[in-house]
Amino acid sequence: MNDLIMRRLQEECAASIERTEEFRGDLTVTVKKEEIVRVCQFLNRDQELAFDMLIDLFGVDRYRPEARFEVVYNLYSLKNKKYLRLKVRVEEETPVVPTVTGVWPAANWHERETFDMFGLKFAGHPDLRRLYMPEEFEYYPLRKDFPLMGIPDSIPLPRR
Amino acid sequence: MALESLQRDGFLTARLDDVISWARKNSLWPMPMGISCCAIEMMATASPRFDISRFGSEVMRFTPRQCDVMIVAGTVTYKMAKVVRKIYDQMPDPKWVISMGACASSGGMFRSYSVVQGIDQFIPVDVFVAGCPPRPENLLHALLELQKKIQREGSGVRPGQREKIFIPETSPVPAAGVAE
Amino acid sequence: MAAKAADEQKKSQILAALEDQDTNVSIDDPLENTMVLNMGPQHPATHGVLRLLIKLDGETVVAAVPELGYLHRGYEKIAENGTYHEFIPHTDRLDYLSPISNNVAYVMAVEKLLGIDLPGRAKYIRVLVCEMARIASHLVAAGSMAMDVGALTVLLWTFREREKLLDIYDVLCGARFTTSYTRIGGLQQDWTPQCTAMLRTFLEEFGADLAEVETLLSTNRIFIDRCEGVGYISPADSIAWGLTGPNLRAAGIPRDLRRDVPYLVYNDLDFNVITLPESDALARFYVRIAEMKESARILRQALDRLPGGPFNAFAPKRVLPRKERTYTRMEELIHDFMLINLGIDPPVGEVYQGIESSKGELGFSIVSDGTGQPWRLKIRSPSTCNLSVLPIMLKGGMISDIVAVIGSIDPVMGEADK
Numbered sequence: 001m002n003d004l005i006m007r008r009l010q011e012e013c014a015a016s017i018e019r020t021e022e023f024r025g026d027l028t029v030t031v032k033k034e035e036i037v038r039v040c041q042f043l044n045r046d047q048e049l050a051f052d053m054l055i056d057l058f059g060v061d062r063y064r065p066e067a068r069f070e071v072v073y074n075l076y077s078l079k080n081k082k083y084l085r086l087k088v089r090v091e092e093e094t095p096v097v098p099t100v101t102g103v104w105p106a107a108n109w110h111e112r113e114t115f116d117m118f119g120l121k122f123a124g125h126p127d128l129r130r131l132y133m134p135e136e137f138e139y140y141p142l143r144k145d146f147p148l149m150g151i152p153d154s155i156p157l158p159r160r
Numbered sequence: 161m162a163l164e165s166l167q168r169d170g171f172l173t174a175r176l177d178d179v180i181s182w183a184r185k186n187s188l189w190p191m192p193m194g195i196s197c198c199a200i201e202m203m204a205t206a207s208p209r210f211d212i213s214r215f216g217s218e219v220m221r222f223t224p225r226q227c228d229v230m231i232v233a234g235t236v237t238y239k240m241a242k243v244v245r246k247i248y249d250q251m252p253d254p255k256w257v258i259s260m261g262a263c264a265s266s267g268g269m270f271r272s273y274s275v276v277q278g279i280d281q282f283i284p285v286d287v288f289v290a291g292c293p294p295r296p297e298n299l300l301h302a303l304l305e306l307q308k309k310i311q312r313e314g315s316g317v318r319p320g321q322r323e324k325i326f327i328p329e330t331s332p333v334p335a336a337g338v339a340e
Numbered sequence: 341m342a343a344k345a346a347d348e349q350k351k352s353q354i355l356a357a358l359e360d361q362d363t364n365v366s367i368d369d370p371l372e373n374t375m376v377l378n379m380g381p382q383h384p385a386t387h388g389v390l391r392l393l394i395k396l397d398g399e400t401v402v403a404a405v406p407e408l409g410y411l412h413r414g415y416e417k418i419a420e421n422g423t424y425h426e427f428i429p430h431t432d433r434l435d436y437l438s439p440i441s442n443n444v445a446y447v448m449a450v451e452k453l454l455g456i457d458l459p460g461r462a463k464y465i466r467v468l469v470c471e472m473a474r475i476a477s478h479l480v481a482a483g484s485m486a487m488d489v490g491a492l493t494v495l496l497w498t499f500r501e502r503e504k505l506l507d508i509y510d511v512l513c514g515a516r517f518t519t520s521y522t523r524i525g526g527l528q529q530d531w532t533p534q535c536t537a538m539l540r541t542f543l544e545e546f547g548a549d550l551a552e553v554e555t556l557l558s559t560n561r562i563f564i565d566r567c568e569g570v571g572y573i574s575p576a577d578s579i580a581w582g583l584t585g586p587n588l589r590a591a592g593i594p595r596d597l598r599r600d601v602p603y604l605v606y607n608d609l610d611f612n613v614i615t616l617p618e619s620d621a622l623a624r625f626y627v628r629i630a631e632m633k634e635s636a637r638i639l640r641q642a643l644d645r646l647p648g649g650p651f652n653a654f655a656p657k658r659v660l661p662r663k664e665r666t667y668t669r670m671e672e673l674i675h676d677f678m679l680i681n682l683g684i685d686p687p688v689g690e691v692y693q694g695i696e697s698s699k700g701e702l703g704f705s706i707v708s709d710g711t712g713q714p715w716r717l718k719i720r721s722p723s724t725c726n727l728s729v730l731p732i733m734l735k736g737g738m739i740s741d742i743v744a745v746i747g748s749i750d751p752v753m754g755e756a757d758k
Contacts, residue, residue, distance in 0.1 A: 056703065085692065117416075
C-alpha cells in the first residue's frame with residue numbers, strides 16, 4: 001500500500017515532494033510549503049487513495065537554524081484503512097503556512113491550536129484565534145524557548 | 161448542652177453559638193466546583209455506595225447562592241481561577257472551602273505554565289484533602305473534620321483567619337471489595 | 341455582508357468581555373432581537389469546564405461558539421521535560437472516565453517506536469482492562485446524558501454498576517481510578533484469579549442491570565421526544581470534520597479501529613461494530629448502550645482465552661525489570677538505574693499509534709530524537725474533534741436541546757483541553 005501511495009504521488013506531484021521516509025510501517029512524505037494545498041486536494045479527491053479524514057495536524061519546534069518549525073498532517077483513508085503522514089518545513093522568518101480547511105474542515109481547530117502553541121499563522125484560515133490559552137496571552141507555550149513554569153504574571157490571578 | 165440538666169431541671173441551657181454551629185455543620189450543602197478527575201470521585205461520593213447525603217450534604221446545588229461549602233475538585237488553571245473566585249464571591253457567608261485533591265491543593269503533578277500551584281493563592285481554604293484523586297472515604301473524612309471544625313469555631317471567625325486542616329492520603333480506608 | 345461584519349465584531353467583543361464585563365456589552369441596533377447567552381465554564385451539565393457562547397433568537401439557537409482551554413494543563417510541554425516512563429501517570433488524567441485505555445494507548449505508541457513485541461498474556465490483559473474501561477466510561481456517559489435531560493435515577497444506577505468495576509481495578513492495580521497500570525513493555529503486575537472471579541460475577545449481573553436501565557429509558561416517550569432528531573449531523577460532515585468513535589458510528593460510518601487497524605488481539609476476538617443511520621442524539625445513546633453489550637461479550641471471550649506466561653516483554657535494556665530482581669541482582673539493578681534516570685533508548689523517528697477509546701480515536705504522535713525524553717508528544721484527543729462539530733449540531737435547535745447534544749457527544753474536558 002505504501003508503494004501505491006508513493007507511485008501515485010510521484011506521478012501527480014513529483015515536483016512538490018522533498019523527501020519520503022518509511023519507519024515502523026508508516027510512510028512520511030515531506031512536501032514543499034507552497035504546494036501543500038495542492039497535494040492535499042489530490043490526496044483527498046483521488047479515487048484510489050481517498051484520504052478523506054484528517055486525523056491530526058500539529059506543529060513541531062525542531063529548534064534548528066535551517067527550518068525551525070514543522071507542521072505535520074496525519075491523514076487516514078477510510079477505504080484503504082491506511083495512515084499517511086505529510087510534513088511541511090517552515091522557516092522562523094516567515095511562519096505562515098497555507099491552510100487546508102478548504103480540503104478538510106477538521107483542520108480548523110487543529111490549526112488554531114498550532115497557532116496558539118507555536119505562533120504559526122495559517123493564510124486563509126476563517127477564524128484564527130487562540131484555542132487554549134486566554135486571548136490576551138502574548139507568548140507561544142510550546143516553543144522550546146518558553147520555560148515550563150511559564151512567565152510570571154503572564155496571566156493575572158485574582159487577588160485573595 | 162447537657163442533657164442531665166433536662167432531666168434535673170426540666171430545661172436545657174446552651175450557648176446560642178453551639179446550637180447554630182450544630183445546625184450549620186449538619187446541613188452543609190456543597191457547591192461542587194468539579195473541574196476534572198476529582199469531580200468524578202466527588203460524583204462517586206454522592207452516588208449510592210458512599211452517599212454524602214447521610215452527613216447532611218443532601219443536595220449539591222449548582223448555584224452558589226444556596227451553598228455553604230465549595231468543594232474545589234480538580235486542576236485550577238489560571239484561566240479558570242477567575243471563574244472560581246467569582247463563584248466563591250457569590251456564595252453567601254458563612255462559607256467554607258474544601259480543596260479536594262493534589263491539583264487543587266498544590267498544583268499536583270502538573271507543574272506547568274498554566275496551572276495555579278494551589279488555590280490558596282486566591283481563595284481562603286479550610287480543609288486540604290490529599291490524593292490523586294482522593295478516595296470517596298477520604299472526602300467524607302474531610303467533610304467530617306470540617307464539621308468538627310465548624311462546631312469548634314463557632315461563628316465569630318472570619319474566612320482567612322481560620323485554622324487549616326490537612327487530610328493525608330492514608331486515612332483509614334476499608335479493604336477493597338468490602339461493601340461500605 | 342454588513343451584518344456578518346457586525347457579527348464578527350460582536351463575537352470578538354463578547355470574547356474580549358471575559359473580564360467580568362459581560363453585562364456591559366451593548367447591542368447597537370435597538371430593534372435587534374438576538375441575545376447572546378453565556379453557558380459558562382461552571383454549569384451543572386457535568387461534562388466539565390466547557391464554555392459556550394450562544395446567540396439566541398427567542399429560544400432558537402442561531403449560532404454557537406465553544407471555548408476551550410479552562411483545563412489546559414500543558415501536557416505536551418510536561419512530556420518534553422520528563423522521560424517516557426514519567427509520562428504514564430499523566431496519561432491517566434486525559435480521559436478521566438476510562439483512564440486505563442489512555443495508559444494502554446501511550447505505551448503502545450512507545451512500544452511501536454521501540455519495536456517491542458508483547459507476550460500474549462500482556463495483550464489479553466490489556467484488552468480486558470480496556471474493555472472494562474469502555475464499559476465504565478459508557479456507563480457514566482449514558483448516566484450523565486440521562487441526568488441532563490432529567491432522568492436522575494439512571495445516573496445513580498449506572499454509578500452503582502461502575503463501582504463494581506472500580507473494585508476490580510482496586511484489586512488489580514491498587515487504585516480505583518487513576519491507575520497507571522501499564523508499563524513500557526508490559527504491565528505493572530499480573531492478573532490474579534481473584535480478579536477473574538470478580539469479573540465473572542460482574543458479567544453475570546451486568547446483563548440484568550443494563551436491562552433495568554434500558555427499561556427506564558429506551559422506550560420512554562419523554563426521553564425519545566427529547567432526544568430524537570436533535571443534534572443531527574450528516575455523514576459527509578462527520579467524516580470531513582474528523583468525528584470518531586460512537587458519534588461517527590451513529591452516523592452510519594462503520595469505522596472502528598479495533599476492526600480496521602487491529603491492535604493487541606482484537607483480530608482474534610469476535611464482536612460486532614454497531615452503527616445506526618439516524619445520526620442524532622438518540623442514535624448516539626443507543627450506540628453506546630449496544631457497545632456496552634459488545635464489550636461484555638469481548639470480556640467473556642478474553643477471560644476464556646487468557647493464556648499463561650510472562651506479562652512483560654523480554655527486552656532488558658528497554659523494559660523495567662521486576663522489583664525483586666532489581667533488589668537482588670546486579671544486572672537488573674544497573675538496567676533499572678539507567679532506565680529510570682536516563683530513560684529508554686529509542687531510535688530517532690516518528691510514530692503514531694491510535695486506539696479506539698470510548699470517546700473515539702485516541703492517538704499519540706511521538707517525535708523522538710534518540711534521547712530518553714520525547715522531543716515532541718502530540719495527543720490526538722477525540723473530544724477536541726468531537727466538540728468542533730458542536731456549532732453545526734446546535735444550529736437551529738432550541739436551548740433545551742443544547743444539554744442533550746452535549747451529553748450525546750460525551751466530551752471529556754481533561755482530554756479536550758489537554
